[in-house]
Amino acid sequence: MTRHATLKTVGALRAWRQRRAAIAELSRLDDRLLNDIGIDRNEIRAVVNGMLSRPSARTYRPAPARHVVSAPDPARPAADNDNEYADVA
Numbered sequence: 001m002t003r004h005a006t007l008k009t010v011g012a013l014r015a016w017r018q019r020r021a022a023i024a025e026l027s028r029l030d031d032r033l034l035n036d037i038g039i040d041r042n043e044i045r046a047v048v049n050g051m052l053s054r055p056s057a058r059t060y061r062p063a064p065a066r067h068v069v070s071a072p073d074p075a076r077p078a079a080d081n082d083n084e085y086a087d088v089a
Helices: 003-028 031-036 041-048
Strands: none
Touching: 003 041, 031 041
């Protein structure tokens, strides 16, 4: 095998290992994180292998909002706190 062919083979093996590592890393993400970066789980190999020029042609679907109830602000008087945890006299 010539030096050029050896270098080409080593480069191909290195690229294959990098793609394999990227697939493994993306596969460890949960579906919500994958959605945040715009790909479905079944698109991981195609994205890594360059078969899709961008992550996905589908529209962005933001994660559902979570409702957070805050505790009263101790710096404000209880009458000014507009939440269910305010002290009622």
